[in-house]
Amino acid sequence: MRPPIRFFATAAKGIESIVAKELKGIDAQNIQPISGGVHFEGSMETLYRANLWLRTANRVLMPIAEFSCTTPQTLYDNVRQIRWHDWMGLEQTLAVDCNCRDSQINHSHYAALKIKDAIVDQFRDQTGRRPNVDVRSPDLRVNAYIVKDRCVLSLDTSGDRLHLRGYRRQAGEAPLRETLAAAIVELVEWDSEGMFIDPMCGSGTILIEAALKAMNYAPGLLRCRRTKGFGFQRWPGFDRKLWGKLVDEAKAQIREKIPGRLLGHDLSKNAIQIASQNAKEAGLEKQIRFSRGNVLNLTPRGNKGVIVCNPPYGERLGELDELKSLYKSFGDVLKQRCTGYTAYLFTGNLKLAKFIGLRTARRLILYNGPIECRLLKYELF
Numbered sequence: 001m002r003p004p005i006r007f008f009a010t011a012a013k014g015i016e017s018i019v020a021k022e023l024k025g026i027d028a029q030n031i032q033p034i035s036g037g038v039h040f041e042g043s044m045e046t047l048y049r050a051n052l053w054l055r056t057a058n059r060v061l062m063p064i065a066e067f068s069c070t071t072p073q074t075l076y077d078n079v080r081q082i083r084w085h086d087w088m089g090l091e092q093t094l095a096v097d098c099n100c101r102d103s104q105i106n107h108s109h110y111a112a113l114k115i116k117d118a119i120v121d122q123f124r125d126q127t128g129r130r131p132n133v134d135v136r137s138p139d140l141r142v143n144a145y146i147v148k149d150r151c152v153l154s155l156d157t158s159g160d161r162l163h164l165r166g167y168r169r170q171a172g173e174a175p176l177r178e179t180l181a182a183a184i185v186e187l188v189e190w191d192s193e194g195m196f197i198d199p200m201c202g203s204g205t206i207l208i209e210a211a212l213k214a215m216n217y218a219p220g221l222l223r224c225r226r227t228k229g230f231g232f233q234r235w236p237g238f239d240r241k242l243w244g245k246l247v248d249e250a251k252a253q254i255r256e257k258i259p260g261r262l263l264g265h266d267l268s269k270n271a272i273q274i275a276s277q278n279a280k281e282a283g284l285e286k287q288i289r290f291s292r293g294n295v296l297n298l299t300p301r302g303n304k305g306v307i308v309c310n311p312p313y314g315e316r317l318g319e320l321d322e323l324k325s326l327y328k329s330f331g332d333v334l335k336q337r338c339t340g341y342t343a344y345l346f347t348g349n350l351k352l353a354k355f356i357g358l359r360t361a362r363r364l365i366l367y368n369g370p371i372e373c374r375l376l377k378y379e380l381f
């Protein structure tokens with residue numbers, strides 16, 4: 001039996017344990033969450049599955065070398081020793097991401113250039129030609145993490161970040177990343193049976209991710225349809241047959257019918273158009289109903305389900321006063337008209353959240369990029 005391969009799924013701070021849970025679901029081994037991601041082991045099949053199924057990770061990295069490096073020259077020499085023909089062809093493009101911390105090499109951009117030079121110089125020496133660089137959408141993305149003079153050099157197996165599912169052609173005001181929206185969906189524990197309402201849905205990301213999860217729809221299937229696919233699909237050793245089998249398996253696991261109902265509202269006509277278009281791109285136009293409406297007129301049917309929303313945070317001063325009144329009135333709507341529901345508010349502005357005026361049953365810290373945010377839970381009796 002082949003020895004297991006080590007991988008690392010990067011994740012936004014606060015959602016590492018969710019990524020670890022997802023990895024368990026695809027039978028990854030030796031799963032170890034740390035700050036910023038999750039180490040795991042498995043085979044190439046595990047790697048393909050991880051890219052196909054993970055909803056909340058940013059990227060899946062595969063370390064291919066680890067060495068000590070105290071100078072740019074030692075970095076260059078070590079990178080040149082790797083057989084780069086195993087991972088890319090001369091006609092393919094390349095990009096290098098680098099992050100240096102607590103090391104003698106302390107300039108990430110310069111270190112990335114040295115790594116790129118080592119790779120292209122190897123090709124030039126062997127063939128007389130060199131591959132091109134494409135920082136936006138390369139065929140091979142190399143990732144270097146240099147901490148305390150040790151470099152872990154990895155291949156980015158995902159290529160583009162995993163939040164780029166391919167369904168979001170347009171975005172409204174302050175859209176959430178698809179991976180963060182998927183983490184919120186995981187945390188709100190919707191049972192897929194009652195209502196799932198986002199009354200300030202913007203481009204519809206939370207609802208689309210909720211529908212995908214309820215349908216057991218592997219998010220990577222959308223990417224295959226709409227984009228260049230994953231980084232590992234462009235490696236010379238890509239196992240097309242195995243990938244095809246995993247894709248077919250994932251398609252067979254989709255549940256077309258969701259017992260519950262997903263509803264999205266927004267004050268903005270433009271947001272509703274964008275959300276509807278995004279849902280259509282994801283093939284979910286039948287699963288989610290969008291309509292224009294003010295959250296202050298929300299009167300949900302029945303008394304079972306979740307209300308999940310990400311109201312505007314407000315950055316400008318005048319806006320803040322208006323938002324205080326919006327949060328307060330929304331709190332009154334929840335209290336008076338949403339009995340039996342559980343509400344979740346995702347916000348980066350805790351001062352505003354206080355204006356909701358309801359007792360929080362739970363508060364979780366999540367990061368939206370660098371912004372520390374809260375997912376606040378309210379039980380509405």
Ligand SMILES: C[S@@+](CC[C@H](N)C(=O)[O-])C[C@H]1O[C@@H](n2cnc3c(N)ncnc32)[C@H](O)[C@@H]1O
Nearest residue numbers: 175176200202203205266267268294295310312
């Ligand atoms: C931060 S954005 C939501 C972004 C969304 N989660 C996404 O991923 O695209 C907040 C949304 O609240 C909407 N909004 C603001 N006031 C509203 C109101 N009174 N009723 C309904 N929607 C409102 C805005 O139009 C905006 O689309």
